[in-house]
Amino acid sequence: MGFVHLHVHSEYSLLDGACRIKDLVARAKELGQTSVAVTDHGVMYGAVAFYKEATAAGIKPIIGCEVYVAARTRFDMDFELDSTRYHLILLCKNETGYKNLCYLVSASFTEGFYGKPRVDMELLRDHSDGLIALSACIFGEIPKLILENNYSQAKAKALEMQELFGDDGFYLELQNQGFSEQPEENAGLIRLHRETGIPLVVTNDAHYIDRSGAEVQDVLMCIQTGKTVDDVDRMRFESQELYLKSEDEMRELFPDHPEAYDNTCKIADMCNFDFDFSEHHLPEFKLPEGKTDAALYLKELCLAGFEKYYGTNDPDVQKQLFYELDMIDKMGFTDYFLIVADFIDYAKSQKIPVGPGRGSAAGSVVSYCLGITAVDPIKYHLYFERFLNPERISMPDIDIDFCERRRGEVIDYVKSKYGADRVAQIVTFNTLKAKNAVRSV
Secondary structure: OOOOEOOEOEOOOOOOOOEOHHHHHHHHHHOOOOEEEEEEEOOOOOHHHHHHHHHHOOOEEEEEEEEEEEOOOOOOOOHHHHOOEEEEEEEEOOHHHHHHHHHHHHHHHHOOOEOEOEEOHHHHHHOOOOEEEEOOOOOEHHHHHHHOOOHHHHHHHHHHHHHHHOOOOEEEEEOOOOOOOHHHHHHHHHHHHHHHOOOEEEOOOEOEOOOOHHHHHHHHHHHHHOOOOOOOOOOOOOOOOOEOOOHHHHHOOOOOOHHHHHHHHHHHHHOOOOOOOOOOOOOOOOOOOOOOOHHHHHHHHHHHHHHHHHOOOOHHHHHHHHHHHHHHHHOOOHHHHHHHHHHHHHHHHOOOOEOOOEHHHHHOHHHHHHOOOOOOOOOOOOOHHHOOOOOOOOOOOOEOOEOOOOHHHHHHHHHHHHOHHHOOOOOOOOOOOHHHHHHHO
16 A cells, blocks of 8 residues: 655746645655655756755655647747646656756757747657656646547557567556546546556646635636636636646546556655755866966955055965865865855956855955955954854855846856856845735735
8 A cells, every 4th residue: 555646736837836845745744655756847946956855844745747749849839839737746766867857858948939838759758767757737748648548659659668678668647537528538548557467556737736726726826827716718727726736636536546646656656866965076277377276366466455455464364264265174064165266357357347245255364455346354343253154055056147238248257267167147036925815816
């Protein structure tokens, strides 16, 4: 006995999923479930937050995504032929699978975006290692073919996916939330299972924590699509069953297929990926000709700045400078400071306006001497330990503002120096606080 939810949409399925990660993990634990997956639509925004919350609660996290698969290729963008896209659940078995899933999701945006981020069969063939695939809901390609009375093509696609992901890597997904198409869909999937041996698995496509969340999720979809709840012709789920159900509730849905429930546990046992937060992966700073030691070079730059800002006769401040340099070296952030100082120096040399620096970085004499910040921490009695603390090792957070119109030049400089594959821009999320939430609702 046992059951694991393998198809779940968190709050990071933006304006669609209504499962807050903290509540999701708490509910799974309350139900006595030892593992749970998050499979947001087309994105992996919530993967790290989900992993941390689940592991802290003693729940095994399964990292996944419900990707969109292009009808033809990810490069085809004809309205008549390519507006259709198919859902596919992908779950990470190991680190290889996680890297492949990251690649797939990234490529779906950079190469395949057309209404939604899309992968295609070529990408799946090249990046299927370490992944388990489930056939998804009624918007999956195989269920759609079944509902279009094209069983032979559905069977061919199922066999193709089995060959791609392996005997233990592809599952036909049974769901029953009361949608009118599901009896026909499930009958076709069970027939496929009997004829091909491809295993079954039961999921619930959870979009909210409990039944009461259906109304909230419906309003979210209205906000997403610009409709009101009274609009007749709008996207909606004609069901209040897409919640995180107990094992007993789930086993009532397909009592003739107990193996489909056992397979959820089998899949969970196969998925064993852990994030490693113990190590930082920073690019190596390219030292100028004749320089061989990054720590010594950083010290040289700081001493030059120290003389400029403090003169040559201030032993107390110099003591603070050497303390900070020692701490930066011991924590492994020497290259980081050199990199930041370098691109700020580049911006200034190109007359690109640079801000004075914000946040706790202003408490660092090293930052001030390097020209990263423009505020004297000694004059204003600022604390270095708010910025870097040996008792709590975390990445330094240096907030720098560049001219809005020319910041792209700084980004291009960093990409050209360190490689585009070592530079990333990060996402920020706007949240609906009380005022905006009320207005939107």
